[in-house]
Amino acid sequence: MNIGIDKMSFYVPPYYVDMTDLAHARDQEPDKFHIGIGQDEQAVSPANIDIITMAANAADKILTAEDRASIDMVIVGTESSVDESKASAVVLHHLLGIQPFARAFEIKEACYGATAALIMAKHHIAMSPGDDHKVLVIASDIARYGLNTGGEPTQGAGAVAMLVTENPSILVLEDDSVALTQDIYDFWRITGDEFPTVEGKLSNETYINAFAKVWTEYKNRTGLDFSDFKALTFHTPYTKMGKKALLPQTDDKHLLEEFERAIVYNRRVGNLYTGSLFLNLISLLENATDLESGDKIGLFSYGSGSVAEFFSAQLVNGFENHLLKNFHENMLDNRKALTIFEYEKMFNSTEILESDIKFALHDVTDKVRHYNNA
The missing domain is CATH 3.40.47.10 (Thiolase/Chalcone synthase)
Known part of the structure; x- marks a missing residue:
């Protein structure tokens, strides 16, 4: 039985800081960042874009109505969970309109979690073959080490969504x-x-x-x-x-x-x-x-x-026909470059602003997080 990745996409926040600007602000040579660690830009996430919103925006791009009716498991690999009890996958299940009779849960083991989710998805499909069984696997995280710290140049944020099926279109x-x-x-x-x-x-x-x-x-x-x-x-x-x-x-x-x-x-x-x-x-x-x-x-x-x-x-x-290269490149190219002042302000801010992003955090009341679906 061939099981693997049928669709995949990623989402990153619409803001970034240029590593040359960050190097100058931290009194470092730009080559230390561009060559030494191999980074040119760093995604920056404001308060209204958390792991749930990034995951939803990544997954929404690849899911059809048929997929949403067939997915019977939603797994999120993350080490940036917003709740110690309720899994982000449960909220995603609702936001994405997945059929109700599905499992939804998180997996945690640092940066390995999404791989465990992918392997589990494969085994689930193997035990229940057929086109009416699909698993949505999402990796979503915000890497934060603090301003002006040794780890600051290796921060970032984003989500990758993968649909795991029998007879996949991209990878077995x-x-x-x-x-x-x-x-x-x-x-x-x-x-x-x-x-x-x-x-x-x-x-x-x-x-x-x-x-x-x-x-x-x-x-x-x-x-x-x-x-x-x-x-x-x-x-x-x-x-x-x-x-x-x-x-x-x-x-x-x-x-x-x-x-x-x-x-x-x-x-x-x-x-x-x-x-x-x-x-x-x-x-x-x-x-x-x-x-x-x-x-x-x-x-x-x-x-x-x-x-x-x-x-x-x-x-x-035919795997190349199922990739989203133009979409991904346009998303990266159309982000706003932040000044160091704007980056530091956004990094420290907990203010939730209005947004035209399709899935975004709208507000938090009585410890309940409310998401909009624009």
């Missing part, structure tokens, strides 16, 4: 995943803390070592090597991170060229936490020029704490 998920769990405090956020605690050097080392470990185990189990893949995609908290993990393992010229195509969108958005890997995937599919049906794509997922997984997918014939 293979049965070859290898996961690794290690109890390591490289990045964490205690309940109640606004910003995470980060051990930067340890986090980088853990990421690189995790890739080496799961890749070695993957090769041992499958007998495959880098030459069997057309491209590899990575969780990208900043775009240089994936390259730091890849280079010690291979100097394959083609894989490195494809890596550059896979970070085009990430360079313009910043860190999406759970969505970073899948934004990387969309960027690859929409910017690579030599992908073909049957090509094997590798995916490396990493979530601090830590859980990592390597798995693969195969491109479906």
